[in-house]
Each structure stands twice: as C-alpha cells, then as structure tokens.
Amino acid sequence: MDPAEVEFLAEKEEISVVPNFTQDKIYLIGGDVGPFNAGLPVKVPLWMAINLKQGQKCRIIPPDWMDTERLQDKKQEETDSKFFTEMPSPHFMEITQLLLKCATDDIPHADEIRTLVKDIWDLRIAKLRSSIDTFLKSDATHAKLNYLTLMELNTARPFLTKALDQMHLLRSNLSGRIQSTQE
Amino acid sequence: MFIKDLRKGFYDEILHQRVLVLVAFDVDALCACKILQYLFQCDQILYTIVPVTGKEELEKAYVENSEGVKHVIFINCGASVDVVETLQPEESVRFYICDSHRPVDVHNVFNAVQVKLLMKEEEFDELPEYDSLFRDDDSDDDSGNDSDSSERSGKRKRFDDEAIEKRRDKRIWNENRQKILFEYNQFSTYGTAASLIMFELAWKMSKDTNDLVWLAVVGVTDQYIHFKTPRDKYIDDAMALESHVARHNHRGDDEDNIISINCLKIVFDEELQLTLYRHWSLFDSICHSVNLACKFKVWTLKGQKRLHEFLAEMGMPLSQCKQKFSSMESTLRHNIKQMIQDHMTKYGLTNQDVVIPSFSAQYGYKNKLCASDYVLACVATLENIDKNKSATDNFLSALDILQRVNVASLEKAVELAKKQTQAIVTQVQTFLDMHQVISAGPFLYAFIQEGTMDVKFFSKPQCLMRLARFTLEAHCSVSRNKRARSLPLVLGAPLDGEQGTTLVIGIPPLQLDDERKNFFGKAFEQAAVSTNSRTLHDSFDSYIMEMKTEDRSKFFDALISLLN
Missing domain, CATH: 3.10.310 (Diaminopimelate Epimerase; Chain A, domain 1)
Structure with a gap:
C-alpha cells in the first residue's frame, strides 16, 4: 500500500465543521451526512470537510486531541514507555497533514501542533526501527506490536518483507550447502 | 445597463454556465482575474481566460472563442468600445463589463438587454439623458417623401411645411447630440479598480479571504502607481480596504489564538514612497523615486550634494546607504521613516511627497513585501521584453507571481523591475542633459x-x-x-x-x-x-x-x- 492509499482511507474519519449554508440530509453510499444548518456544527467525513473548506463553505473545528497540552502529554507518555502507546486516532498523522495544509487559519497554535506531531512520529518510528533490529538479531520467527498505526506500518512493510525474503533465501542456500558438505 | 446587486445580477446568472473572460494587460486586470478565478474554482464554473492587448485582439479573441459561450466577461477592456456593434454577437449572448476606463460608450450604458456594467453607479453623475441621444427615427419617412416627390407634387405642397419643420428639428437634435457626445467623451479618466469590484462581490458572497484582500490592495495600488487615479481617490479606496484588512487580520495577537506564521498577514501603515527600497540600497532608491529625485534634482551635481547633505543630517552613514537595504544596521532600518519625516521640511519636501498610506504583506519568516513593490514586479513581468516570450507567456508568468508561493520568480521579477526603473531614470537624465x-x-x-x-x-x-x-x-x-x-x-x-x-x-x-x-x-x-x-x-x-x-x-x- 502506498501512502496515498493510506491517506485515502484516513479521509473517511469523521470531523466537526460549521457550515455557512443550509441543506437537507445527503444520502451517500458510505452513510448519511447532515442535515446542514448554517452556524451549527455537524459531523462530516474528512474528505467532505476539506472539499467544503476549499469552496469557502465551512469552518473546520480541530479534533479534541489536536491541542498543544494533550499532544505534549502524549509525547511525554511515548518517551517514557518502552513499547508503543495508544494514539488518539489510528490516522493521526494523515489527519494532521491534511488539516494543517488546507485549514491552517482555523487551527490555533498550528506551528506548535505540527512540531509536536512530528516529534511523536519520529519517536515511534525510532522505536519501530530498533524493534525490527532486535527481531532480526534474535532470529525469532514472529513478533507482536501493539498500537501501531497503518501509516507507520506502511513505512516498514515494503522493505521489511522483501529483506526478510532475501534473508531466507540466503539462509536456505547456506544451510543447503552445509548439508551437502557434511554428507 | 448597471447591475444593482452584483450577486443576483451577475454571479447567479453565470453559476452553472460556461464563461469566456477577456482580460486586459495591466496589473489591476490580473488581480481582478485572479479573484474571479478563485470564485469560479469554489463553485466549479467552467471558464476560459484570454489575455488581450488591444481592440483588434479583443475582436479576434471573441471570434475564436465564442462558440457555445453565452456569457462573456470583460476585465479592464471593452467599456469604451460599443461591444454589441463591434462583436456582432447572437441574441442570447450576455456581456458583463468590469472596466475601470471611463467614459463608458453610451451604447454600452443604455443597452438594457445584452450589456451589463459591473461598475459603481454612483460614479456616473455626468451621464447624458437617454432621450437626447436616441430616439425613434422618422428619417426614413423623410427620404421616402423626397424620392416620391415627383409623383405627388400636388399633395406635397401641404406636407412641405411639416416636412421642413421636422427636418429642422432633426438637424437641431442631431447637432445637440453631437455636442453632448463630444463633451461626454472628451476627457478620459479612471473609475474604481476592477479588482476592488470583484473583491466586493466575493465579500457579499462571504467567500472573501485574506488572499483576496491582498489582491484587491495590489489592484488599487497599481492604479495609483501608474498615475491613473488621483491621490484622493487612492486614499478613499485604501481606507475602504483597510476595514477589510482589519477584519481579517485582527487575530494572531492574543495568546490563545495564535495563527500559523505561514498564513498571510497584511498590515496597514504609512509607507515611504521610495521605489523598491527594501530590495535595493537606500541611495539608489531615492535617486529612482519620482518625488524625491525631482525635489533633490539628483541628476545635477548640486542635487547630489544636497542629497548627501540630507543623508548626513539624518545620521545615516553614506557607506551603509549605498549598501543593500537589508544589510543596513537594524536600528537605522527601523527608524528610517521617522528620520526622513523629521528632516524633510528643511529640504523642501512635504509629507505628501514622502509617505502614503499603504499595505504590506508578510508570510513565512522570509517574505515581507509592500504593495507598490509587488505592483512593480508584476508589471515588469507583464511587460517583459524578452524576445523568446510571447505576450501570453508574459501574462501567465505574471499570474503566477500573484500566487504567493512562487517566491523565486517574485525575486526575479523584482530584479526586472529594478532594471526598468533604472532605464527610466537614465532616459530622463538624457532628456534633461540634451534639452x-x-x-x-x-x-x-x-x-x-x-x-x-x-x-x-x-x-x-x-x-x-x-x-x-x-x-x-x-x-x-x-x-x-x-x-x-x-x-x-x-x-x-x-x-x-x-x-x-x-x-x-x-x-x-x-x-x-x-x-x-x-x-x-x-x-x-x-x-x-x-x-x-x-x-x-x-x-x-x-x-x-x-x-x-x-x-x-x-x-x-x-x-x-x-x-x-
């Protein structure tokens, strides 16, 4: 899966917006949205929120977790724990990117939030890398990681799976030759 | 015909239609075009933009692009041309003219069906009356009578007096009409900037953003920089824009609500009337600004000495004045405006020469631009004399510069503007030296x-x-x-x-x-x-x-x- 696909899946998440128009409920395949009343918040999927924002038809309300204090606490928690902690949303990275790109003026302290989310991401990727390292060195056959998000998984997946295949090939070649020399 | 409500009379009409937009070659038109493009993108209206340099190109562009298009918008072109007569459109085509050129051709004003004017009706206080310009003609009857005269000589005697009366009236009416038209078309001036009108349309639809305010600012400043509108009109427009700027930019100062540094921030301030001084050295900038250069007479030796004296009296070290402005000492840079205002009366400068209320924009940490610099850079790109680029290429590059993100092309454009200004000053010097x-x-x-x-x-x-x-x-x-x-x-x-x-x-x-x-x-x-x-x-x-x-x-x- 490439990052664009993951972002596409992330756009299904619900987010609150305040529209400036009034409209009845919209019936879509993925579910019903609305009704829209000007000035009242309503939950819509992220893709629709971004589309409305670009057409100047709404104001986006940032999700609860997108707040400097909560993110500071999360970052501290992530630093203290040896394993992965639970993230406020399974698509926190994609949502942050999308919102900060199109709705920068609706989000207070946007710069700080961007830095904090990047820090959390870096911490988790570093943990992922060291965990893969340990896994390979210990020659284990399986490993289990909790609370890993889809985006992080996809940074490792292509390379890891190919690398493990190659290692298996090399190992089987090596053990084959040892067996043949022993015989 | 004037449109009272821009939204209902103009925007709602084109809402789900294809439009053709013909744009003239000046910065105000470009800004208006960009605002309109933004609105079109919000509402997903299909549009075609064609830049035109003159009346011939206007006709050619219309003929080439008018298939299937029922709505044509003219930006800063077409007001002084009788569009219905020149372009010969079909019955159902509607023209919308948003032009700051005055006077508007009388046929455009009084055509109630096909031509709509997107202008402020309050500015038109000297329009001639409809009846003095157009009337149902009996002229065909007269000529018919003349040709039949040989056959109807008997009856003719009775009609003779009436016919003579009518012809005399008609002649007087025609002379009056010519006089009125001559007086009406005698002086050419400029009305409100097209970009300001487009911005007000966006505002009425609640789709205005800080970016659009900046475009309107650039359009209005362009009119002033090219000496199209007098200072008073510019200041009126600037005040109107100031309220919009204040509305969009009041956040960001209180602690809870700090917005990102990457958002556009516009500031209203008294700006020094020095051409491109932030991108040049102070000395060069003074020598290339119209007001100051002429007051100091910098092309004469005596003038140069006076200028040096002025700088010395203000306490600006000459070596720093001749360096790039951004590398001057920061205290000098911040106080330059105050220092000039303190010392200017001794050298015969008035406040009006030196400062003007204007706007400057900031986005990111690096980019601070004032409106007049932006206009000069844009005009320099638009009128690029590079032989390899066609007029349309220049138009498109200038449109790109108005997009804030292209900082590199903006810097190149500022360099071009410097070259243009230097050429102007050298030419003026030649004129004066050789009388x-x-x-x-x-x-x-x-x-x-x-x-x-x-x-x-x-x-x-x-x-x-x-x-x-x-x-x-x-x-x-x-x-x-x-x-x-x-x-x-x-x-x-x-x-x-x-x-x-x-x-x-x-x-x-x-x-x-x-x-x-x-x-x-x-x-x-x-x-x-x-x-x-x-x-x-x-x-x-x-x-x-x-x-x-x-x-x-x-x-x-x-x-x-x-x-x-």
Missing part, C-alpha cells in the same frame, strides 16, 4: 531617439506612462519657465524599427493633478483624421496610440494647431 524636452506652444514634447540603450523597455504602455510622468516632473523642477507646470506632455518612443512605427503617449499637466483628466484621446483622433496620418488607436487607454514615424511631423503640426 530634448521642447515646448511647442500648447504642450511639451519629447522623442526618444532610436538606438538609445534600453529603448525596448519603452515600447510597452505602462512603462512609457511612468517615463512620461517622471519626465514631466523632472522638467518642471528644473525649468525656468513658469508655465511649465500647466503644460501637458506628449512623448514618443520608437516601437518597431522595421515597420517604422512610434508609440505616442499624452499626459495631462501637473497643475491639474487633482483630477488627472486626460484629453489627448480625442485630440489624437482628430489630428490623425485631419492629416490623414497612418495611426492605430488600438489601446484601451485612448491617450496611447501607434503611428508611422514618417507622419510624425505633420501629425504634430496638426496637434499644435488643434490645441492652440
């Missing part, structure tokens, strides 16, 4: 000799306009002739060497600066007709025209006798 600004009785005139360096810059109308104004101010400041301030100026620049054409521009005298009414449009036309000169009145600005260089002398003789 080439000659008084011809009712006006002053000057010609740029072919083969001068950088003469290619002046084959473009906006640059030529700035040159003309600079020349007039410089000449008035050195001339001993008391009447110099009341004389207008006609300037000619070689346009195309192979075809032997010259670009001629006429600007009003400095004394009438409060109104900036230009009468050269009509004067040029009449002089051309009376001498049979080969001229082309193609530009949307009536006071700029092209002519064959050979016809120059007889044309000017005619002009002199006309204006005497």
Whole structure:
C-alpha cells in the first residue's frame, strides 16, 4: 500500500465543521451526512470537510486531541514507555497533514501542533526501527506490536518483507550447502 | 445597463454556465482575474481566460472563442468600445463589463438587454439623458417623401411645411447630440479598480479571504502607481480596504489564538514612497523615486550634494546607504521613516511627497513585501521584453507571481523591475542633459531617439506612462519657465524599427493633478483624421496610440494647431 492509499482511507474519519449554508440530509453510499444548518456544527467525513473548506463553505473545528497540552502529554507518555502507546486516532498523522495544509487559519497554535506531531512520529518510528533490529538479531520467527498505526506500518512493510525474503533465501542456500558438505 | 446587486445580477446568472473572460494587460486586470478565478474554482464554473492587448485582439479573441459561450466577461477592456456593434454577437449572448476606463460608450450604458456594467453607479453623475441621444427615427419617412416627390407634387405642397419643420428639428437634435457626445467623451479618466469590484462581490458572497484582500490592495495600488487615479481617490479606496484588512487580520495577537506564521498577514501603515527600497540600497532608491529625485534634482551635481547633505543630517552613514537595504544596521532600518519625516521640511519636501498610506504583506519568516513593490514586479513581468516570450507567456508568468508561493520568480521579477526603473531614470537624465524636452506652444514634447540603450523597455504602455510622468516632473523642477507646470506632455518612443512605427503617449499637466483628466484621446483622433496620418488607436487607454514615424511631423503640426 502506498501512502496515498493510506491517506485515502484516513479521509473517511469523521470531523466537526460549521457550515455557512443550509441543506437537507445527503444520502451517500458510505452513510448519511447532515442535515446542514448554517452556524451549527455537524459531523462530516474528512474528505467532505476539506472539499467544503476549499469552496469557502465551512469552518473546520480541530479534533479534541489536536491541542498543544494533550499532544505534549502524549509525547511525554511515548518517551517514557518502552513499547508503543495508544494514539488518539489510528490516522493521526494523515489527519494532521491534511488539516494543517488546507485549514491552517482555523487551527490555533498550528506551528506548535505540527512540531509536536512530528516529534511523536519520529519517536515511534525510532522505536519501530530498533524493534525490527532486535527481531532480526534474535532470529525469532514472529513478533507482536501493539498500537501501531497503518501509516507507520506502511513505512516498514515494503522493505521489511522483501529483506526478510532475501534473508531466507540466503539462509536456505547456506544451510543447503552445509548439508551437502557434511554428507 | 448597471447591475444593482452584483450577486443576483451577475454571479447567479453565470453559476452553472460556461464563461469566456477577456482580460486586459495591466496589473489591476490580473488581480481582478485572479479573484474571479478563485470564485469560479469554489463553485466549479467552467471558464476560459484570454489575455488581450488591444481592440483588434479583443475582436479576434471573441471570434475564436465564442462558440457555445453565452456569457462573456470583460476585465479592464471593452467599456469604451460599443461591444454589441463591434462583436456582432447572437441574441442570447450576455456581456458583463468590469472596466475601470471611463467614459463608458453610451451604447454600452443604455443597452438594457445584452450589456451589463459591473461598475459603481454612483460614479456616473455626468451621464447624458437617454432621450437626447436616441430616439425613434422618422428619417426614413423623410427620404421616402423626397424620392416620391415627383409623383405627388400636388399633395406635397401641404406636407412641405411639416416636412421642413421636422427636418429642422432633426438637424437641431442631431447637432445637440453631437455636442453632448463630444463633451461626454472628451476627457478620459479612471473609475474604481476592477479588482476592488470583484473583491466586493466575493465579500457579499462571504467567500472573501485574506488572499483576496491582498489582491484587491495590489489592484488599487497599481492604479495609483501608474498615475491613473488621483491621490484622493487612492486614499478613499485604501481606507475602504483597510476595514477589510482589519477584519481579517485582527487575530494572531492574543495568546490563545495564535495563527500559523505561514498564513498571510497584511498590515496597514504609512509607507515611504521610495521605489523598491527594501530590495535595493537606500541611495539608489531615492535617486529612482519620482518625488524625491525631482525635489533633490539628483541628476545635477548640486542635487547630489544636497542629497548627501540630507543623508548626513539624518545620521545615516553614506557607506551603509549605498549598501543593500537589508544589510543596513537594524536600528537605522527601523527608524528610517521617522528620520526622513523629521528632516524633510528643511529640504523642501512635504509629507505628501514622502509617505502614503499603504499595505504590506508578510508570510513565512522570509517574505515581507509592500504593495507598490509587488505592483512593480508584476508589471515588469507583464511587460517583459524578452524576445523568446510571447505576450501570453508574459501574462501567465505574471499570474503566477500573484500566487504567493512562487517566491523565486517574485525575486526575479523584482530584479526586472529594478532594471526598468533604472532605464527610466537614465532616459530622463538624457532628456534633461540634451534639452530634448521642447515646448511647442500648447504642450511639451519629447522623442526618444532610436538606438538609445534600453529603448525596448519603452515600447510597452505602462512603462512609457511612468517615463512620461517622471519626465514631466523632472522638467518642471528644473525649468525656468513658469508655465511649465500647466503644460501637458506628449512623448514618443520608437516601437518597431522595421515597420517604422512610434508609440505616442499624452499626459495631462501637473497643475491639474487633482483630477488627472486626460484629453489627448480625442485630440489624437482628430489630428490623425485631419492629416490623414497612418495611426492605430488600438489601446484601451485612448491617450496611447501607434503611428508611422514618417507622419510624425505633420501629425504634430496638426496637434499644435488643434490645441492652440
């Protein structure tokens, strides 16, 4: 899966917006949205929120977790724990990117939030890398990681799976030759 | 016909239709076009944009692109042309004219069906009455009578008196009409900027953003920088925009609500009238700004000494003044405005010469730009003399520059603007040194000799306009002739060497600066007709025209006798 696909899946998440128009409920395949009343918040999927924002038809309300204090606490928690902690949303990275790109003026302290989310991401990727390292060195056959998000998984997946295949090939070649020399 | 409500009369009509947009070649038109593009993108309206340099191109562009299009929008072009007559559209086509050129052709004003004017009706207080210009004609009856006269000689005697009365009335009415039309079309001026009108449309639809405010600011500043509107009108428009700026930019100061540094922040302030001073050295900037250069007379030795004295008195070390502005000491940089205002009266400068209320924009940590710099950079790209680029390429690059993200192209454009300004000042210096600004009785005139360096810059109308104004101010400041301030100026620049054409521009005298009414449009036309000169009145600005260089002398003789 490439990052664009993951972002596409992330756009299904619900987010609150305040529209400036009034409209009845919209019936879509993925579910019903609305009704829209000007000035009242309503939950819509992220893709629709971004589309409305670009057409100047709404104001986006940032999700609860997108707040400097909560993110500071999360970052501290992530630093203290040896394993992965639970993230406020399974698509926190994609949502942050999308919102900060199109709705920068609706989000207070946007710069700080961007830095904090990047820090959390870096911490988790570093943990992922060291965990893969340990896994390979210990020659284990399986490993289990909790609370890993889809985006992080996809940074490792292509390379890891190919690398493990190659290692298996090399190992089987090596053990084959040892067996043949022993015989 | 004027549209009262821009939203209902104009925007709702084009909401789900295809539109054709014809845009003139100036920065105000570009800004209006960008605002309109933004609105179209919000509402997913299909559009085609075609840049046009003159009336011929307008017709050509219309003919090429009008298939299936029922709504045509003119931005800063088309007001002075009877569009229905010239373009011969079908019955169902609607024209929307958003043009700051005045006067608007009377046919455009009174056509209630096909032509809608996107302008502020309050500005039109001298419109002639409908009845004095148009009436149901009995003229066919008269000519019919004349041809039948041989057969109806008996009855004719009785109708004779009535017919004579009618013909006399008609003749009087026609003469009156000609007089009214002449007075109405005599002076060409400019109304509210097209970008400001488009911005107000966006505002009424609650789709205005800080970016659109900045575009409107640039459009209004362009009108002032190219001496199209008088200072008072500019200040009125700037005040109107200031309220919008305040509305969009009041956040960001209180602790809870700090917005990202990457958002555009516009600031309203009194700005120094020094050309491009943030991107140049202070000394160069003073020498290249119209007001200050002329007050100090920097092309003379004495003027240079006075300028040095002025800088020394303000406490600015000369070496720093000649360096790039951004590398001056920060205390000097911050206090420059205050220092100039403190010391200016001794050197004959007034507050009006030095500062003007204006806007500056900031986004990111690096980019701070003031509106006039932005206009000059944009105009420099639009009138790029690079032979490899066609006019449309220049138009598209200029549109790109208005997009904030292209910082690199903006820097290149500022360099181009510097070159243009330097060319202007060098040319003015040549004019004054060689006494080439000659008084011809009712006006002053000057010609740029072919083969001068950088003469290619002046084959473009906006640059030529700035040159003309600079020349007039410089000449008035050195001339001993008391009447110099009341004389207008006609300037000619070689346009195309192979075809032997010259670009001629006429600007009003400095004394009438409060109104900036230009009468050269009509004067040029009449002089051309009376001498049979080969001229082309193609530009949307009536006071700029092209002519064959050979016809120059007889044309000017005619002009002199006309204006005497």
